[in-house]
Amino acid sequence: MSNRRSRQSSSALRISDDQMIDLVSKLRQLLPEIRERRRSDKVSASKVLQETCNYIRKLHSEVDNLSDRLSQLLDSVDEDSHEAAVIRSLLM
Amino acid sequence: MASLISDIEPPTHLDPSSTDLLRKKKRPSVSSGASARRHAASGDSESHARWRSEKQQRIYSAKLIQALQQVRHSSSSAATSSPTAQKRGKAVREAADRVLAVSARGRTRWSRAILANRIKLKFRKQKRPRPTAIPAMTTVITTGSSGRSRKRxxxxxxxxxxxxxxxxxxxxxxxxxxxxxxxxxxPVILEEATDYIQALEMQVRAMKSLAELLSGSGSGSAPPPI
Known part of the structure; x- marks a missing residue:
């Protein structure tokens, strides 16, 4: 545990501030919460990272919900499989 | 950075796991996949655009449908009592993630991790030793060291x-x-997160439109269960 921690902090030190800011601002552009703001508004890296975590969690739960929904829909399509074929042909 | 060289390596590590997936479904575009990977290595703005493209979403949707049919077959062919809705939702989720990882073509760590998880499970079943971990030193800091212009x-x-x-x-x-x-x-976490978010967004878009498609055509002929 302590070993891992020290490795991580040393790797954190290797990254330059410029690099960090470059990477974080790339993330910033993906976040709906922050993206809408004016570009001139500066946002702290900490805020961007917080929002990034929130956004990933939100996307994960969306995928979870959609998975449940799709599995239910699969049940309903199960009986006549030609529907599945129709959908597949639409997408191909 | 010497570590950049190993960028080319990762796909080979995927082979044992994904051949059965790739061989059946992905044969025609394997060569284009290789070139796409090379592009991605040279500048990830292209790979990010990839997740946004409609074509990518179509490919993903098609693969997802195939995977979902497998889920359906495996769950319906199982002699045991029909799996709970929760279990099936989970199976769908796993299939969706696996397909997403395959779509990433092993360029990214997150996708290799998803596929590696899969291998682990497979190997555990067969009681064979686990494959060696995917090399840890791939694609470190592609950003800074590749000297991409900081135009943003x-x-x-x-x-x-x-x-x-x-x-x-x-x-x-x-x-x-x-x-x-x-x-x-x-830096690796930040890079990976940037790509992963866009992949997830595409996954959500594709699953949403698939759900709409299925519910649209499902309600027409067959009444929904219950």
Whole structure:
């Protein structure tokens, strides 16, 4: 545990501030919460990272919900499989 | 950075796991996949655009449908009592993630992690030793060292010494959310998260439209169960 921690902090030190800011601002552009703001508004890296975590969690739960929904829909399509074929042909 | 060289390597590690997936479904576009990978290595803005493209979403949707049919077959052919809805939702989720990882073609750590998880399960079943871990030193800091022009406007506040620990703490939390990035370095986590978010967005778009398609055509002829 302590070993891992020290490795991580040393790797954190290797990254330059410029690099960090470059990477974080790339993330910033993906976040709906922050993206809408004016570009001139500066946002702290900490805020961007917080929002990034929130956004990933939100996307994960969306995928979870959609998975449940799709599995239910699969049940309903199960009986006549030609529907599945129709959908597949639409997408191909 | 010598580590950039190993960028080319990862796909070979996927082969044992994904051949059965790839061979059946992906044969025609294997060569284009190789060139896409090379593009991605040269500049990831292209790979990010990839997740946004309609074509990518179509490919993903098609693969997803195939995977979902397998889920359906395997669950319906199982002699045991029909799996719970929760279980099936989970199976769908796993299939969706696996397909997403395959769509990433092993360029990214998160996708390799998803596929590696899969291999682990397979190998455990067959009681064979686990494959050696995917090399840890791939695609480190492709950003900084590849000297990509920093044309994007810097819109993040400069870091000061005080905020750095808090920021690295947040990055660590982020690393736990991105598959395979729990123990990675800060730049790797940030890079991977950037790609992973866009992949997830595409996954959500594709699954949404698939659900709409299925519910649209499902309600026409067959009444929904219950």
């Amino acid at each position: 406007r810097v819109s993040v506040v400069r870091l000061n010494k005080k905020s750095l620990p808090a920021v690295t703490g947040k990055v660590r939390v982020l690393g736990r959310l991105v598959p395979g990035c729990g123990k990675e370095s800060v």
